[in-house]
Amino acid sequence: MNDMDTRARARIDLGALRANVAALRARTPGAAFMAVVKADGYGHGMVRCARAALAAGAGWIGVATPEEALALRAAGIGARVLCWLWTPGGPWRECVEADIDVTVSARWALDEVTRAASETGRTARVQLKLDAGLGRNGAQPAEWPGLTAAARAAEDAGLIRVTGLWSHFSCADEPGHPSIARELAVFRTALAQAEEAGLTPEVRHMANSPATLTLPEARFDMVRPGIAMYGISPVPQLGGPADFGLRPVMRLTARLASVKRVPGGHGVSYGRHYVTPGETTLALVPLGYADGVPRHASSAGPVLVAGKWRVVAGRVAMDQFVVDLGGDAAEAGDEAVLFGPGDDGEPTAEDWARACGTIAYEIVTRIGPRVPREYVDTADGPAAVPADSGGR
Structure with a gap:
């Protein structure tokens, strides 16, 4: 693709993305790194960005929908993948068979994933999500003890393995907002209750991009940057990308x-x-x-x-x-x-x-699919990286 053969293009710098992952990892020593590539990698290309993030040291990939997770597996991404936005009747069985970590936010979801595990004869990887105050997905604190007890019973039955416990901030992009400390406290209480229920997860996580940059106390075992990985500041009121060692990718x-x-x-x-x-x-x-x-x-x-x-x-x-x-x-x-x-x-x-x-x-x-993505790598020079079938 030369400069004159298309009406428009989105040039994606994979070298910048890898450098951003490295910069974010350097800020969070000791924490595992989940690269969030939902919504087609925030418009940058899910598969190509997942590969670049893994090459830069990410250990996990995060997406919203099970369909996104399955697409990553179909593209040959073998890393740990977590997806979290489920509706009843979703592709639980396919995700269990693909060794995808699935999020459970309510008893109906636990029932569906345990049924899928029973049908496949495989142990499902499950992460339990708490609603600490955002009001979207996740179990309410009052429901959490019952959900953790039911999950522990499903573990004892060999149907699932609880690999993670997590939640999401409502106002981490507003440093100093009173909800931040309140939601952290709710999450810590939930972690203690899960431990009392006998759960021993691999990872506990709550830090999105703004929390990764501004809340060391929220990093727990893993951080999961999204927009920051693509070189955009999640807290522009505190500084632009360069102030955090980041570079825009698109x-x-x-x-x-x-x-x-x-x-x-x-x-x-x-x-x-x-x-x-x-x-x-x-x-x-x-x-x-x-x-x-x-x-x-x-x-x-x-x-x-x-x-x-x-x-x-x-x-x-x-x-x-x-x-x-x-x-x-x-x-x-x-x-x-x-x-x-x-x-x-x-x-x-x-x-x-x-x-x-x-x-x-x-x-x-x-930025939609009518705009072709051209992949370049500034770490290796200005030459374009050819797109492949998994480039979007």
Whole structure:
């Protein structure tokens, strides 16, 4: 793939990802490392990022859905994989047969995984999740003693092995928030209750990206960074990626599809929310909300074109948006940089997040499959790494 053969690309720097894993591991000595690659590796490519993280010393891989976990196994990823977002009737049997660690947050889930274990004749690897205050998945503290006792009974029956106990913060990205200490205390109480029930897990874990960076007391036996692994700060109010020794992994670019002069008073995009203030040059960027560019970026999203930051002129459409170049020159085929590490003065994903009133997690994760991923490795030089069938 050369620079002129595609309308757009997301360049993924696997060398930067490995360096980020190394930097995060250096901050958490003694803790195992789970690389979270859910949502197609936060838009970066699940399989390729999982392989890079394992090469950098990650011992576990984390995903949300069982389908993601099974896809990793199908791609040849043999490392420990944990998945956590289940619904009744899910592929419990397939995951048990694939030696995937499955999360149990309620008695119905324990019933389904023990049934799958009985049917397959294999011992299921199970991690119990506590709701320490986030209010999503996980057993309520009042339900926890009963769940741990039932899990211990299933262990005695040879149906499961409880490999982990875990929970998730609600406000770790707001350092000092009173919920943090409260949720840590709830989790510690739950760990003591599990021990009283006779459970001896391999790992206890609670630290997501912000907790990995800012809460040493929350690291327990393992940390599970997600967004930080991709070089985006989970606590931008405390510092950008470089302040934590991280480097953004994705660079999103497109080739201008059109450049033309228009008179003053010319409407731009749907609704004429932008009207040219005078004669000017308009450049068309062939990316839109079908590719993951937020419609909320209308009249707000920053783009580097012709050596300067521009702002989306008018509405973002399904497949394209326009920037006003003023008196500057450009040609069809020239590069527009939506975001990247910032090395060449381009915006970052955090800049887009601020412009759209969201978080950088969403900016990178929503980049869709119409945008090809090109894998490079700065550790080995600038040459592109060829994609394979597991590259997405």
